[in-house]
Amino acid sequence: MAEADGGGSVSPIDRVCVAAVVLLLLRGAGLSLMVDGELRGTAGVSDPGIAVVQELQLTLGEGPCVDAWTSRAPVLESDLADPAVVRWPAFAQAGVDAGVLAVFAFPLALGAIRIGVLVLYRDRSGELSADELAYSLVLADVATHMVLGLQAGAPAGALHELLAREPPHWAEIHQATGMVSVQLGVSLDEAFVRLRAHAFAEGLPLRAVAREIVTRRLRLEEPA
């Protein structure tokens, strides 16, 4: 069993993602935790390869997670390579490049309270059948209770260690955001947007730009 990035062993949430893959014949699955519509953590992935795609949503600032969060409803995209698909242009392109041709995202919620999104990835286009949709909803429910069950056992104020599955560069992205907010004299949200924009314009992965910033090889400054 491949290990997920950022952690040693396979976590319970990883196992739910793997179960989804097996049950629904997926390319992969990932669960992101969100707060106020922002991606704030990866709780589990079926494999490291799909973790990259899942986290693209943070680095690109778009994707099914945010949409599923905002709409409080499943977001189903059965043909990511279809040129008529206009949502998430950058994410869709990156997904297709990684071999993903369909994505299905399910919000995780407890009543009115949202905690994140479960995303299912397929390497072939096509809609989920009614049965597959029903299974997906059950898996999302199971995942929600597992996340909360794990967190209930965490020390006060801390995230349960099994819920923190992000890759090592995750912290640098937020550190770089802090630095850029001071460099540009802007809010953290704005700084993050500028960081992403710079990475996009330069055709670099966000983690690479973050590393450049944190190691002081790059500063973002206002043009003179």
Next chain:
Amino acid sequence: MSKRDRDRVVTREQRIVETFVELADTMVEDFDVVEFLHRLAERCVELLDCAEAGLLLADAAGVLRVMASSSERSDALDLLQSQNEEGPCFECYRRGVPVFSEDLTADAGRWPTFAPMAVQMGFRSVQAIPMRVRGETVGALNLFRAVAGRLVQQDMPLGQGMADIAAIALLQERAVRQAHGVVGQLQGALSSRVIIEQAKGVLAERAHIGVDAAFARMRTHARAHNLRLSNVARELIDGHLDVASLSDPALGVSTPER
């Protein structure tokens, strides 16, 4: 059976079904459990042969507390509440089985405080039915009658059914409350992680030091002032904490905050 009797039976059965549907319908997320239990107590009076009904639930310390009553009378509430030391509900809760008295006037020896109190209020007999979920007794449903005798055999399953619904509702409400607490902790922890990293960057840039050094200063400050790291991070980000106030741990000197 006469037609009138048959009609009465059908009506009552209808009413029972309606009651269960009504109760199930109200068991949704964020429902008002106290209101629900009050309604359930009223239905008990309507459907079971009793004058008053009350629900007691054990708290974390195992003390029975009145959750709902079909009666607004304060002495009825007192009567219910008196059972955390003695009485049918007390026994019912401890033993997890139905407990009854067919004639309270004869049971003063059994329940020296409760029995006379109940008789004085006009109750002659009483039934306590355990509220149980998954083998755990969480409280008791109390049924009071103005006449001697006990609940007819046919009504026992219905009484137990009402008690079971009450138990499920209470457990669900408790689970929802606990889950909301966990969600709050989850979101707080997720946010804290991010702002701590962001604050490291903010301090690193302002003080012209590396992020690791910045983290060391944040930790030192947090410890020295008995603050949470996430609070220090928040203060740094909001600009309420002056960089100069954060000492270089290597110097071992803490400059006073302005």
